[in-house]
Amino acid sequence: MNAPHYAHWPKGLPHAITTPDTSVYVNLQVAAMRYSRKPAIIFYDTVLSYAQVHEQVLALAGYLQQVCGVQRGDRVLLDMQNSPQFIIGYYAIMRADAMVVPVNPMLMTDELHHYVDDSGAKAALVSQEIFSRIAPLVGKTCLSQVVVAAYSDYLIAPTELNVPDFVRAPYAVTAMPGVTPWKQALDAGHAPRAHAAGPDDLACMPYTSGTTGKPKGCVHTHRSVMFNSVASPTWSGPMAPDHVTLAVLPFFHVTGMQSVMNAMIYTGGTIVVLPRWDRDAAGQLITRYKVTTWTLIPTMMIDFLSNPRLAEYDISRLQRVSGGGAAMPAAIAQKLLDLTGQTYMEGYGLSETMAASHVNPPNRMKQQCLGVPYLNVDARIVDPVTLKEVPQGENGEIWIHGPQVFQGYWNDPKKTAEAFAELDGKRFFRSGDLGYVDEEGFFFFTDRLKRMINASGFKVWPAEVEAMMYQHPAVQECCIIAARDPYRGETVKAVIVRRPGSDASAEDVMKWAQEKMAAYKVPKLVEFVDALPKSATGKVMWRSLQEKEMEK
Known part of the structure; x- marks a missing residue:
């Protein structure tokens, strides 16, 4: 493999890293042991320490196992907006040796029905503003147990920040069989069984759609989830536990899940959580909690920098601003650079790669560019018809080989077989995206092979x-x-x-x-x-x- 991008590799960083041979849950367990009193989550001025988060994870994992009947390898839906409960629920499912099925909280009942039926989920963790959409499925499908959360349970400290009504709302879900309030589930005090899941157990299954019209589950083990949980904070310099991130990207999406939530839990950092984008709240939180890292999409940055109140906020402590999903407009990237000295770090990834497979190197960042294949990754540009690698500068399909690549599509061996191909003795994932590589080994997106x-x-x-x-x-x-x-x-x-x-x-x-x-x-x-x-x-x-x- 020709690798001209190594000339721009982060100084002192090896081309490949070794990640822990444990479940992803163990990252939280270790952080709670090391930094028990340190803030793990900040939610509208309410602070939860690592010890508090871990204690609640254990209680909820116990409830999932002892009351909901969740067994090793079972799937559990996680359907809520960014919140302390999402983070606690995510790690509780993994602590219960089960598989997280993260769900977009915008989905309606008909859409959710497919997720439940396809995954075979017997339990779900859902926020109350969404519950009415999933309620018709409880007891009518394989879904029999639901724990319902009210975000207001974690509004403990007073705040003058703008808190949306759906966050302030007290718990108000009508009692029905199989449905338990979040606080009641935690207060039950059930202890989980000994943790059994290892690196090759089922961990997380984000759904992605395709040409067939039905969303497909991307099967990830703890090993593939662990990789980007570690690689993301490693790429731009060792991430100290004193870093603070603003979580505005949704946790159900792999970028917010991996580059924000899981990366910070791995390093012992602090996650400042916003359930829904609000440019003024973002500015206030960045200022108040001295946010150092921020991952977002271009539309958020465009809105943030166009705020007439921008001068009121201190964003000078930002040390890394990154994202993906779409190219950052050059004028917006320049304005960010002028204000903060930060160059927007663009990357590229998919649900099938559990977030990034390509990122721009900190010392050589190109705009409107996917970046280079990063730690442990081999990526090629291949003719989608002949399945032969094309010369530098020519257009073709982006193929990816790396430890973050998924195992396959849930219960769909045909689509799984179509998604992979062999090249030079390696199994590559065919992304369905078209692009080219420049003379320095940087990848650029040009079009989609699939409709999207x-x-x-x-x-x-x-x-x-x-x-x-x-x-x-x-x-x-x-x-x-x-x-x-x-x-x-x-x-x-x-x-x-x-x-x-x-x-x-x-x-x-x-x-x-x-x-x-x-x-x-x-x-x-x-x-x-x-x-x-x-x-x-x-x-x-x-x-x-x-x-x-x-x-x-």
Whole structure:
């Protein structure tokens, strides 16, 4: 493998690192032993120490095992916004030797039904503002036990910060069989069994969609989750336990989960948690708690730097600002550099790689660039037809080999086989993304081999949205494409052929979709046409519609 990027490798850092042969939960156990009184979580001025977090993790793990019947290898849904309960719940599931199934809290009942059925989850940890969406599934599917959390339980210290109503709301879920309040589950005081999960046990299964229209579970073991939990804080210099991060990326997404939550737990750092993006709260928290690292997406940075109150906040202590999901606009990156001296560190990864496989080196950061294959990673650019590596500068599919690559898709050996290929005696994951490598070994993204819309960092798979849109009585045919959006980058557009006799309006369709699917998947634009373009075999020619849209 030609590796010109090693010329720009972080000084003193080996090309490969060794990670612990333990479960991810042990990272918290070790941090609690080392830094028992140190702040682990800050939630609107309420501080939880590592000792307190670990104690609650043990209590919840005991409840999952002793009351919910969770066994080694079982799947447990985790469906809530960023909060102390998400972190505690995540580690409690792993402490119970089970597998975390992180769920986007924007998903609706029909979408959640697939996650429950496909994963076979018998238990779930859910926040109360979301519970009404999962309640119809309790006892009607394999899901029989749900622990419901109210974020307000962790608003202990007084605060003048702007706390949203859904966070302040007291617990108000009507009692029903199989449903237990979070506080009651902890107060039950059940002790967990001896921890049995090791590095090759099931750990976490984020879902990703694809051309089939149904989300697929990406199977990760503790070993693959552990790798980026360690590699992320190692890459830009040893991460001391005194670092403080602002958690604004959602924990259910692999970047927020790995580069923020798990990385800080591994190092013993402090996580300042925001459940929902708020630029003023972010500025106040960065100032108040002397935040040193911040991982976010470009739309958040654009909003943050356009705040008229920006001068009120002290962001001078930031030592690393990083992210991915979309390229950071050059003008915004320059403004960040002027204000803080920090160059935005862009990276690249997928649910299948449990966050990063590529990151820009701290001493040679290129903008609008995926970075270089980082610690332990071998990545190639390959012709997707001939399956041969292409020369430097030529376009091809990005292939990835590394310890963070997933084991395969849950219960889907066919899709798993299609996702991997062998090259030079190694098993590579085929990302489905197209790109090229420059003369210095840096990777750049150019296009997608698969259909996908990137709306503010959220992946929207057109086939999945189309499958749901066909449930609408006015839709005879539908094609979902991307439309340009000045804020989100891309947004969802539906091109629809109405059923004969229907007079449904675009507003009718969008309102219906809002009740059926997560907000980021809902078409923001609807265009009615007489017919969709089709090939000789009758397939909808989505690419021609997409190209026509992008020419506008």
